[in-house]
Amino acid sequence: MTSNSQTPATFKPSGPLAGKISVPGDKSISHRALIFSALAVGKSQITGLLEGEDVLATADALRAMGVKIDKKGDAWTVYGVGVGGLMQPTNALDMGNSGTSTRLLMGLIASHGISATFTGDASLSKRPMGRVIEPLSQMGADIRARETSDHKACLPLSVTGTCPAVPLEYRLPVASAQVKSAILLAGLNTPGITRIIEPVLTRDHSETMLKGFGADITVETNAEGSRVISLTGEAELMPQKIKVPGDPSSAAFLAVAALIVPGSDIIIENVGINPTRAGLYEILQQMGGDISFENDRTVGGEPVADIHIKHSALTGIDVPANIAPSMIDEFPILFVAAAIANGTTKTRGLHELRVKESDRLSQMAKGLELLGVELTEKEDGLIIEGSGGKPLSGGRTKHAMIESGLDHRIAMSFAVAGLATKSGLTIDDIAPVQTSFPGFSDLLTRLAS
Template sequence: MTSNTPQPTTFKPSGPLTGKISVPGDKSISHRALIFSALAIGKSRITGLLEGEDVLATADALRAMGARIEKKNDVWTVHGVGVGGLMQPKNALAMGNSGTSTRLLMGLIASQGISATFIGDASLSKRPMGRVIEPLSQMGADIRARETSDHKACLPLTVRGICPAVPIEYRLPIASAQVKSAILLAGLNTPGITRIVEPVLTRDHSETMLSGFGAEITVETDAKGCRVISLTGEAELKPQKIKVPGDPSSAAFLVVAALIVPGSDIIIENIGINPTRAGLFEVLQNMGGDIRFGKKRTVGGEPVADIRVKHSHLTGINVPADIAPSMIDEFPILFVAAAMASGETTTHGLHELRVKESDRLSQMAKGLGLLGVQVTEGDDGLLIEGSGGKTLAGRQAKPVIETALDHRIAMSFAVAGLVTKSGLSIDDIRPVETSFPGFDDLITKLASS
């Protein structure tokens, strides 16, 4: 974050949100575009890259390991060093708040003949890394992490890569695109075939992009219905031209804002609608949300559309646990939609939200409670009794919401502030810069259109 001083920000009730807008590039694709381009031999060009702090942390780390990455106008150029060509970084790699940068780059280094120390901010340093350490250690990497009082492996940590690494077949014990991608990145420089068995489908950007870069990768379904991803190592990646679509996780906040603010009607252009990322839109439509997809097309192997959203009267539902992997980052803003719906919304299978940038279940329950919403917090989800579209009003005239340095908590309550009686304040807007630069200005623009 650009400053160490908290920046409290107030969000007030709004008139209808109207207009045609776009959102920053997809964060997941942006990370991967930089990493795979750095591993290609030659020059790749990227447009639409998200220039948030998380993605810039990935770019800085790749530069520290020898890749030349430049920006001119709106085009990013990456001069790749080849799959086995990374250099030893001179200093620790500063990851800021980015768990994605950390986990993917751990995988990248695991099969290289170099070592690197990862450091992060206070929030990232609390996030467990054991789920990535386990498979990478099986491949031969030596990973030493700080152990917390409750025996979690956290930053700072050091990865000592091994070359050649050992190919493995790994069954994901939990649905995690980051763990899957870390293993694939390690497998790129590992002789033989690395296999990942995925019982539950997670976002598939890594598989799609690796195929586009020329890696030998296959995806099949076994007799038990699991996805089996096989990657042939010692790959030679070819440089690409990549156009990054708008991030559906960022669009989610504006979609919910338009659904719950009376009279709203907006169009969000050029949004990625990959089925492994579109769970929130399906859930909101099942709740009665007027969400329509126009101008569907394919860009760089990814499905893209313009999304039109109109204010809607939402009804609470039971959200099936098996949809969680396709919308795991969007549950905080779904909870805001549920708070404005009629009836109960129940969610389950969300243990993962306990170990994100914050304990998102606890933070959302606490904040919604301050707004007068009836919330019951369970071990793996929330039960929310909606207001039926009525303005949210807690006991305090203008409550202050604790974000716990979590960008999605901050943006979720910024949206909630639009449907409060007197507004609310969030304790710090700075974390939003990690994924959605200019978010608060965009909200203001929509409200004044």
């Protein structure tokens, strides 16, 4: 899990970025590949799995519940125990910094006759879990969480599952793929039909992968335009061979780096471009970014392409709120692009960013202001005045010290920003990057050399 000691790192202005690279496997797909493979009957093989701390936390938790998971070379083998076959863990499940692991595994346990206690690091222990607790409790799970002074349910928490659980029809009150996936995981071992009504489309990896594993799942659109996902429980999942594509959220940092460093021209190979995840690239193109998708193909039901990015003069835009679910993890790096663009970029509808690994709106605003960026922080977004392509000044100090807030995406965003400063910047702790993008700093250095 994430170390308690800080690892500062300095990022300085860079020459042009060039070359062909690949990024680690998609984090969302990696979590789900492990979990669904654990619930299949027989042996599944996964290649391209993200070996970051978040995904490894999921693997360790599954092992603690009786699932055998081996690795040889690039291939991971999961010996599935079947839906309903999980065993009682003997110790608390340490989720490190991974909200995805926590919420998905809460759903998994909710319909099994076992119980588990979830713990996490300081950052994860501040993240609210109420939105997952509510539907899982309606299905019969007994969930006890620590209550904060502002009445938020947080880790540590315990989940005692029920078997059989009660099938649920649930309308998602907020756009959340994690809540949707938690309910689907609970529904797998629940007799009858579990139905989720999704007014706003979120990433659909769970639905796509469940179909591949042989689950009885349908996705329809109702009269009001909402997606209706219906899953028939007591499923029997068939083992699969899964190839995980590169993570578009990880690729986003390198894409923006190429856009803002003059003379850059890079290709990021084998990146997932699922439409529910590709919002950032659409917005960057609207800002004038030279981004093209080459060698389009489908791998394991997921669209994949090589992304070609060249340095571009960006122009600020008004980012529509309805695109947020398809790029919710990419807003920190979009804010960096906006800081270098010409004109004003306005974002709104981003309340979700305040309950991520950190308060991402506040952390990004504070760091960008240290770099001399003019901005206004609103309750649900930032308004950023771009530099017009000029290097960021470093504000009142020659060399800014940026706080990552124990947040991997904040750390990577400011690492990229450092390439477009006059004198560089130092991030107080780059260690959180290991949760999602091992080797990030080395890859950035390789592109600049």
